[in-house]
Amino acid sequence: MSIKMVNVHKAFADKQVLKGFTLEIQDGTTTSVIGGSGSGKSVALKHIVGLLRPDEGDVWVDEDNVSRLDQESVYRMRRNVGYVFQFAALFDSMTIAENVGLGLRRMPEFPQEQVPDRVTECLRLVDLVGYEQRLPSELSGGQKKRAGLARAIATKPKYLLYDEPTTGLDPVTTAVIDELIVRMSEELGVTGVVITHDMKSAFRISDRVAMLYDGAIREEGTPDEIQSSDDRIVIGCVEGLPELMEGGGS
């Protein structure tokens, strides 16, 4: 069982974003996808939950071929895949508790009287107990990210997808979020896919790191392997030296 994207192509109008993107996420691992801004990281992640459909190629979540599922099956599959959005994406008019409980309220088979307890349990995991009745606008950026994470784990997904979980946060808050991602993996056994610009985070939290470049995975390996790569494109991305990466991407 795993998440598998095989030879995925995706274009918007005449802009070809993914051009044969292939990546397998093994169960039980945390994989980071790194790559420049606009390289298609978010686009790739959205394919896994069926928010985008490939022009060509296949996306597998366990035994489901996501690109072939009807809408109802997509909703069923998504319960196994929590998504932590790039900009938290909390509902402004709802309290933190309501935001976190939203997925559970939409699951008729989940005993509804247990929703408040489950919400508290999730908030405890991200150290936000006591913030139940606050509105998102009353939280800091880091707290919002943690609330987004609590919401993503509420339905106990097997997979968690994180789109830039630490972007825009200071180093201390970043370390807190990194620790949480590791905790989701170790305590809840969640398989994680993390999109990030932050190389330090990527190498700290991941079992595997994959670099997206020019629409495809340029290199995939352990953090050590990626950090000692001799591919100038990979080195340019890891070291933040764009002059090494000229001639591709966007």
Ligand SMILES: Nc1ncnc2c1ncn2[C@@H]1O[C@H](COP(=O)(O)OP(=O)(O)OP(=O)(O)O)[C@@H](O)[C@H]1O
């Ligand atoms: N729904 C869409 N319609 C049209 N173009 C899109 C859409 N989504 C993404 N794109 C384009 O696809 C390209 C890749 O976007 P994407 O958001 O995946 O980049 P990214 O790697 O996540 O960048 P960042 O690190 O800045 O978040 C961009 O050129 C973007 O403008």
Ligand SMILES: [Mg+2]
């Ligand atoms: Mg993005």
